[in-house]
Amino acid sequence: MAKIVVIGGTGLIGSKVVAKLTAHGHEAVAASPNTGVDSVTGEGLAEALEGASTVVDVSNSPSFAPADVLEFFTTSTRNLLEAESAAGIDHHVALTIVGTNRPQSIPYFVAKVAQEKLIRESGIGYSLVHATQFFEFIGSIADVSTDGDTVRLPGALIQPIAAEDVATAVARAASGDAPLGDVEIAGPEAFGMDEFIRRGLTFRGDPRTVVRDDDAPYYGAKIEERTLIPIEGAQIFTTSLEEWLPLNPPRK
Numbered sequence: 001m002a003k004i005v006v007i008g009g010t011g012l013i014g015s016k017v018v019a020k021l022t023a024h025g026h027e028a029v030a031a032s033p034n035t036g037v038d039s040v041t042g043e044g045l046a047e048a049l050e051g052a053s054t055v056v057d058v059s060n061s062p063s064f065a066p067a068d069v070l071e072f073f074t075t076s077t078r079n080l081l082e083a084e085s086a087a088g089i090d091h092h093v094a095l096t097i098v099g100t101n102r103p104q105s106i107p108y109f110v111a112k113v114a115q116e117k118l119i120r121e122s123g124i125g126y127s128l129v130h131a132t133q134f135f136e137f138i139g140s141i142a143d144v145s146t147d148g149d150t151v152r153l154p155g156a157l158i159q160p161i162a163a164e165d166v167a168t169a170v171a172r173a174a175s176g177d178a179p180l181g182d183v184e185i186a187g188p189e190a191f192g193m194d195e196f197i198r199r200g201l202t203f204r205g206d207p208r209t210v211v212r213d214d215d216a217p218y219y220g221a222k223i224e225e226r227t228l229i230p231i232e233g234a235q236i237f238t239t240s241l242e243e244w245l246p247l248n249p250p251r252k
Contacts, residue, residue, distance in 0.1 A: 003027040003052040004174050007080060008059030010034050012136065013095060016167030017056060017174070026175060032059070039076040042083070049087040055080060056093040056174045064219070066107035073115040081122045093127045093174045094119055095166070098159075098184050098234075099227045100130065106221040125179035131166045132159045132186040132230060135244045138200035139251075141193075142208065144219065151201070151208050152216040153194040156223045159230060160196060161187035162244050165237035184234035189241065193218065193228075196241070203245045 004021055008014040009030030021028035029048060031037035037044035039059060049055065057080060061072035077094075084092060096112050119126050133141070137160075145151050169185045191199070198210035215222070230236075 001025040001027065002054060002175070003029065004054045004056060005029045005031050005048050005052045007031050007037070007039050007055065007057045007076075009056075011058065011060065012163055013058045013167050013170065014056075016164060017058060017171050020167060020171040021175060024171075024175060039080050040072065042079045045079060045083040046086070049083055049089060052087065052089060054091040054093060054174050055084055055089050056095075056170060058095045058170060061111070064108060066110070066220075069108055070111040070114060073111045074118065077115045077118045081118060081124060084124055085122070090125050091127070091174070091179050092119055092122065092124045093129065093170060095170055096128050096130050098130045098132045098186065098230050101182075102224075102227055104221060104223060104227050106219055106223070108219060127173040127176070127180040128182045129166075129170050129173055129180075130182065130184045130230075131169070132161050132228060134163050134166065135160050135187070135200075135239075135241060135248065136163050138197060141218075142197050142201055142206070142210075145197070145216065146208060149208050151194075151197060151210045152213040153197055153210065154214045154216050154218060154223060155192035155194055155212045156214075156218070156225050156227060157190050157229045158193050158196050159186040159188075159190040159228070160241065161185060161237055162239040165239050168237070169235060184230040186230040186234050186236055187240070188236055188238055190229060191241075199241060200245065204250055
């Protein structure tokens with residue numbers, strides 16, 4: 001079986017990807033600053049990639065400030081691709097977002113677009129797994145959109161997915177016989193952004209009131225109705241919000 005290095009392999013998605021690949025007999029290496037591998041500085045990359053055939057990048061910026069997130073993804077990705085070229089890696093898998101190929105001005109998406117461009121132009125075979133927003137983001141989306149006791153969100157559509165299903169898709173891409181190019185994945189149900197957060201907060205007994213406001217920004221930018229919705233042909237996973245909520249109480 002293959003040696004597969006998972007950059008960001010100790011995080012929410014990365015740890016699940018490592019577990020899934022290991023369970024299927026691969027040598028899955030969790031690479032992150034916690035394990036001595038830093039894709040931003042390049043520390044430990046050459047050693048981690050020795051003997052590997054595939055690199056999976058599910059790392060994330062520690063800061064979402066526009067300049068910081070752009071610097072993180074461009075610097076990290078350049079370092080990874082250079083190290084992969086030197087090591088003879090023939091498959092680069094990266095987790096990205098549904099909506100990066102549509103008109104929008106979300107700073108985080110702008111950074112992911114820059115990352116995708118570097119990967120496509122690298123000459124290394126690639127799989128870009130575009131995921132919709134995770135169920136796990138209920139709390140963070142609500143918090144960034146809260147003013148007092150009111151959460152203001154647009155009614156733009158969202159088709160969220162469980163992190164476990166995202167990890168399954170990434171692991172499948174990494175262990176496949178050939179690079180996939182661009183693929184989109186999503187959960188089974190579309191909601192208005194406000195409805196998604198309202199359902200999550202209500203189930204958890206959160207007293208905040210969610211108000212639909214189509215002029216409200218989403219992470220600093222106004223979005224159109226279908227910016228975050230997958231295109232026809234996306235891989236649809238079956239875990240529903242109703243199934244997910246009881247198994248995932250908010251972290252204390």
